[in-house]
Amino acid sequence: MVAVSTVTPLEQDVLLNMNKIEIGHGSGGKLTRDLIENIFLKYLKSDELKPLEDAASINLDHNHKAAVTTDSYVIRPLFFPGGNIGKLSVCGTVNDLVVSGAVPKYLTVGFIIEEGFLMKDLEEIVRSISETAESAGVKIVTGDTKVVEKNKGDGIYINTTGIGEIVKPMDLKNVSAGDKVIITGTIGDHGTAVAIAREEFNIDAAVESDCAALNGMLEPLFDIAGVKWMRDPTRGGVATVLVELSEATGLGVLISEEDMPVREDVRFIQDMLGYDPLYLANEGKAIIITSAESSDRVLEMLKGHPLGKDAALIGNITADFKGLRLKTIIGGERVLDMLEEDTLPRIC
Amino acid sequence: MNRSKDIIRHIKSLVPKDKQVRIMNVCGSHEHTIAFSGMRSLMPENLEIIPGPGCPVCVCPESDIINAIELSKRDDVILVTYGDMLRVPSVKGSIRADGKNYKMISSPFEAIEIAKDNPDKRIVFFSIGFETTTAPTAAIIEMGVPENLSILSSHRLTPTIMEILVKDTELGIDGFIAPGHVSAIVGANAWNVFSEKYRIPTVVAGFEAENLLLGIAEILKQLKEGKPATGNVYAGVVKAEGNVQAQKIMDKFFEVADVNWRGIGNIPGSGLELRVEYSKKDTKKVFGLAEVKESKIPGCICGNIILGKAYPNACKLFKKVCTPRTPKGPCMVSMEGSCNIWFKAG
Structure with a gap:
C-alpha cells in the first residue's frame, strides 16, 4: 500500500476554522456537544446543569x-404522519422528564408564530397539545405568545x-x-416518517411517527430496583445515546x-436513502439500562403495554472495551461513533 | 445468520495458509455492505478485501466539474445532475456552493421535464457514472430529447479500468468481485477476459452480505482449484449476455474515448463520449468547452484509494479535516466513495 499525504498546521487551521453556527449544531450530535462545551458551559456553570x-x-x-426540562420544537413539516408539532412538543418534554425518573406534572408552553400563519393550523396544533397533555396526565399551567414578521420565522x-x-x-x-x-420498540420510525413527509424524496410509504408520551409505560418500571438509567433516543438516535453513555x-x-x-x-427506505436507523430520531421510544437479573421482568412489563409490544433486549454493557x-447480522463487529453529519436537520 | 457463519467457515477452509490473497471489489455498494457488515473483521488475516474504483463521482475529472460550475453561472443555462455530483469539491469549489443555476435530479427523465418546463433556457445534463447510468442516458436520447437539452458526458467504463488494475503487479489482485448493477447491463460475459487472459477469478455478486460472502468463497474455490472462470452468484438479476437492448443504444450514441480519471490521469479507451453524429447534443461541442488542467488537492490520496493502492485511513486528511460534512477529496462525498463509507462504518 502506498500512501503519500501531508497537511501543514496552517492548512489544518484554515480548514478547521468554523466560526459560524451551522445547521449541524442543532443535531444533538457531536457539533451540538462542541457548542455546549465551548460556549454554553464556558459561562453557565450551575451544579444542576453540569450532568447534562x-x-x-x-x-x-x-x-x-x-x-x-425545557425543549424547543422547530420540526419541518409542522404536520406529519403520526403527529404534529403540538403533540411532539408535549411528548418530547414529558419523555425527557420520565426518563429522568420523574412523574411529569406540569408544562409551560411558549409559541413563536410567524405573521400570516393560518389560524386554523394554530388551532389544530393547540388542540393536539391539549389532547396529548390530558392523556399523559400533565397540566399546561402557563404560556407565552410572540409573533415575528413574515419571513422572519418558519x-x-x-x-x-x-x-x-x-x-x-x-x-x-x-x-x-x-x-x-x-x-422499548422499533427504531427510526419518526426520522423516516418526517423524511417522507418532506417530499424531498419521491417515496410513497405509510410510515407513521412513533411520537408518544411514554410516562404511562415507563413509570411502573420505577418500582424495579434493577432499572438503572433511561434515555429517549431522539435526535441522533440509539447510537448517539449509547456512545454518550459509554x-x-x-x-x-x-x-x-x-x-x-x-x-x-423503515429498513427498506433507509437502505435506499443511505441512512442508518441506529442514528435516526425516535419520539416514542426509550433505552433502558437494567441489571441482568431484572431484564426479563422489565421486558415483560414493557411488552404488556401497547407502546412496548416490540420491546427487545438489544445489548450488554461490558468492561472489555x-x-x-x-455485532452485525453476519457476526462481524464494527465501531459506531457519533455522527458528525446531520442526517436530517429539524427533525424535532 | 447461520448460513453466513457456514460460508465464513467455508471461506476460512479455502484460504491458502501460506500466502496473502487480495480480492478487489469495484462497486461502492459492495464496499458499503462489506464495511457496514463488519465483514473484514471476520476474514482470515491473510485475506484482504480491497475497495477499488467503484465510485462514479470520485473518478469524474475535475475539468468536467469546473466546466459544469462555469456553465451554471450563465444566465441562459440550467445545469442538472445527480445529487452527489453537486457536492464534489474542485479547485473552483463545488456546483452546490459555487454554481448558480443548477438542479438536482435522480433520473435522466427529470432532465427532459426540466427542459420542457424551461423552453427559454439551455439545459445541460451533466451525465456521469459507469454503465449503470450510461444506459438510462442513452435511453432518453433514443426517446428523443428537447432541442434545448445537451449532455455533458463524463461516463466511464468499468472493464477498462479493471484491466488496468489487473496488469498492475504491485497491486497483485488475485480475484475480482464484479459489480452487480454494472453486470446487469454489460452481462457476466463481459468479465471473461479476466479469467481467460489473466487467469483471475471474477465473480458477479449482489448486495446482501451473505451473497457477497458466497462470491468471495467462489473466488477462493477457483483459486484453490486453479480453475479461474467467470462466476455469477447473482444470477437472478445478472444474465450472461446482460441487457442487450441497453448495450445497443449505448453503442448507438456513445463511442469509446481516451479520457481522464480524477487523481489518476488519462486512460486510453476508458470513457464514453457522444458520437460525432450527435454533436448537437454534446455539451462540450455545443459550448466549445476546453479541458481544464487538474489541480492537486493538498494531502488527498483519493487517486490511490480508487486504484486500491491505499485504504482510506492511510490518508492524513481522513476523519481529521476531511469528513462527509467538509469533504476535501471526492471519495468523501458520495455514499459510494470509500472514504465516506469508512468514515460512517467506523
Missing part, C-alpha cells in the same frame, strides 16, 4: 426533588418546559458491566444488529 442530563434535578426541600416554533417529581433517581454511576440494554461511564456497549427491532418498510460496537 435530559432534565435537571433540583432540590425543593430535604425530601423532595423536582425534575425540570410558521411556528414551540417551546415547552416541564416539571415533574423525581421518584426514582437515575444515575449513570449505577451502570456497570453485565447490565443489559433494552429498547463516554460518561467509561464502559463499553455491545449491541446486536439481529436483535434490533426495525420495521421492514470502551465505546459502542455493533
Whole structure:
C-alpha cells in the first residue's frame, strides 16, 4: 500500500476554522456537544446543569426533588404522519422528564408564530397539545405568545418546559458491566416518517411517527430496583445515546444488529436513502439500562403495554472495551461513533 | 445468520495458509455492505478485501466539474445532475456552493421535464457514472430529447479500468468481485477476459452480505482449484449476455474515448463520449468547452484509494479535516466513495 499525504498546521487551521453556527449544531450530535462545551458551559456553570442530563434535578426541600426540562420544537413539516408539532412538543418534554425518573406534572408552553400563519393550523396544533397533555396526565399551567414578521420565522416554533417529581433517581454511576440494554420498540420510525413527509424524496410509504408520551409505560418500571438509567433516543438516535453513555461511564456497549427491532418498510427506505436507523430520531421510544437479573421482568412489563409490544433486549454493557460496537447480522463487529453529519436537520 | 457463519467457515477452509490473497471489489455498494457488515473483521488475516474504483463521482475529472460550475453561472443555462455530483469539491469549489443555476435530479427523465418546463433556457445534463447510468442516458436520447437539452458526458467504463488494475503487479489482485448493477447491463460475459487472459477469478455478486460472502468463497474455490472462470452468484438479476437492448443504444450514441480519471490521469479507451453524429447534443461541442488542467488537492490520496493502492485511513486528511460534512477529496462525498463509507462504518 502506498500512501503519500501531508497537511501543514496552517492548512489544518484554515480548514478547521468554523466560526459560524451551522445547521449541524442543532443535531444533538457531536457539533451540538462542541457548542455546549465551548460556549454554553464556558459561562453557565450551575451544579444542576453540569450532568447534562435530559432534565435537571433540583432540590425543593430535604425530601423532595423536582425534575425540570425545557425543549424547543422547530420540526419541518409542522404536520406529519403520526403527529404534529403540538403533540411532539408535549411528548418530547414529558419523555425527557420520565426518563429522568420523574412523574411529569406540569408544562409551560411558549409559541413563536410567524405573521400570516393560518389560524386554523394554530388551532389544530393547540388542540393536539391539549389532547396529548390530558392523556399523559400533565397540566399546561402557563404560556407565552410572540409573533415575528413574515419571513422572519418558519410558521411556528414551540417551546415547552416541564416539571415533574423525581421518584426514582437515575444515575449513570449505577451502570456497570453485565447490565443489559433494552429498547422499548422499533427504531427510526419518526426520522423516516418526517423524511417522507418532506417530499424531498419521491417515496410513497405509510410510515407513521412513533411520537408518544411514554410516562404511562415507563413509570411502573420505577418500582424495579434493577432499572438503572433511561434515555429517549431522539435526535441522533440509539447510537448517539449509547456512545454518550459509554463516554460518561467509561464502559463499553455491545449491541446486536439481529436483535434490533426495525420495521421492514423503515429498513427498506433507509437502505435506499443511505441512512442508518441506529442514528435516526425516535419520539416514542426509550433505552433502558437494567441489571441482568431484572431484564426479563422489565421486558415483560414493557411488552404488556401497547407502546412496548416490540420491546427487545438489544445489548450488554461490558468492561472489555470502551465505546459502542455493533455485532452485525453476519457476526462481524464494527465501531459506531457519533455522527458528525446531520442526517436530517429539524427533525424535532 | 447461520448460513453466513457456514460460508465464513467455508471461506476460512479455502484460504491458502501460506500466502496473502487480495480480492478487489469495484462497486461502492459492495464496499458499503462489506464495511457496514463488519465483514473484514471476520476474514482470515491473510485475506484482504480491497475497495477499488467503484465510485462514479470520485473518478469524474475535475475539468468536467469546473466546466459544469462555469456553465451554471450563465444566465441562459440550467445545469442538472445527480445529487452527489453537486457536492464534489474542485479547485473552483463545488456546483452546490459555487454554481448558480443548477438542479438536482435522480433520473435522466427529470432532465427532459426540466427542459420542457424551461423552453427559454439551455439545459445541460451533466451525465456521469459507469454503465449503470450510461444506459438510462442513452435511453432518453433514443426517446428523443428537447432541442434545448445537451449532455455533458463524463461516463466511464468499468472493464477498462479493471484491466488496468489487473496488469498492475504491485497491486497483485488475485480475484475480482464484479459489480452487480454494472453486470446487469454489460452481462457476466463481459468479465471473461479476466479469467481467460489473466487467469483471475471474477465473480458477479449482489448486495446482501451473505451473497457477497458466497462470491468471495467462489473466488477462493477457483483459486484453490486453479480453475479461474467467470462466476455469477447473482444470477437472478445478472444474465450472461446482460441487457442487450441497453448495450445497443449505448453503442448507438456513445463511442469509446481516451479520457481522464480524477487523481489518476488519462486512460486510453476508458470513457464514453457522444458520437460525432450527435454533436448537437454534446455539451462540450455545443459550448466549445476546453479541458481544464487538474489541480492537486493538498494531502488527498483519493487517486490511490480508487486504484486500491491505499485504504482510506492511510490518508492524513481522513476523519481529521476531511469528513462527509467538509469533504476535501471526492471519495468523501458520495455514499459510494470509500472514504465516506469508512468514515460512517467506523
